[in-house]
Amino acid sequence: GGRRMLQAQDVETLLSCMVSDSAKVDPTIFRCWVRGMQPREVARQREPALYISLFGSVQFEQLRSDLRQRWRSAQLLNMQECNEEFQVCEWMAPYLSQPQQFQTQLLFNVSPEQLRELLAEYYTFDEEVMREFLGKTLNNKSVLRELEDIAEQTKVPLVSVRRQFHNLKRIVCHVEQQVAKEKESDRPNRTTVLSMIDEAFLLPVELASQYMHITFLSCNRIETFKSRLELLDMNECSSITGVVMAKWGSDVCCELDTGYSPPPPPPFY
DSSP: OOOOOOOOOOOOOOOOOOOOOOBOOOHHHHHHHHTTOOHHHHHHHHHHHHHHHHHTTOOGGGSOHHHHHHHHHHHHHHHHHHHHHHHHHHHHHHHHHSGGGGGTOOSBOOOHHHHHHHHHHHTOOOHHHHHTTTTOOTTOHHHHHHHHHHHHHHTOOHHHHHHHHHHHHHHHHHHHHHHHHHHHSSSOOOOOHHHHHHHHHOOOHHHHHHHHHHHHHHHTTOOSSSGGGGGOOHHHHHHHHHHHHHHHOBTTBOOOOTTOOOOOOOOOO
């Protein structure tokens, strides 16, 4: 028989590649982005210092025409820089929602210390805003509809109110899932709620403690807008929750010991 030769067909592979420096984050602009400001607002805030660095104390009206044009060009560059910095923050948002992903990404050049600082800023909250979420069912659609009203009432930008709401919801859901896993496992539950929050979100102890207290209120559906509790602010609610958790709760779960009965009062003589 004849001899048959097999020839491998040439395979052509096209790759698209871009090489660039790691994106760096400006802490000041990051803080403005977290607070819900817009690039144009930040650019206007930076203009006075930028003008002084270029022209000192000379008034704009006293500048030559070429220097006035130079200032207009500087304004455009400043605006462009703010837009680009805000875009970097938007790119970083998914990693801030899942901080553990920072360990595998190569886009952002962030040290462990800088990462904790960014996360502390991203997960910080306005006390007036967070007070409105205490004890509420976060999965309830009515809470989402209230965000605009909360923004108007507290004078906090809506985008910031949404960030704070979703941050809280993310932490509460994470704790609930971790506690459920611990219960299903055979080994005894020894991981504290505070550790669950710290390991997943890398937050400072004080901030993580506040989220732990808020999570406790949320999981137990403790009404904070009834009777005298309505008069308490965010810090007062957090402090009282810490006492309630120590007396009738647990540091490894968010359950309230409803079977607890206080000791009888001492006899009156």
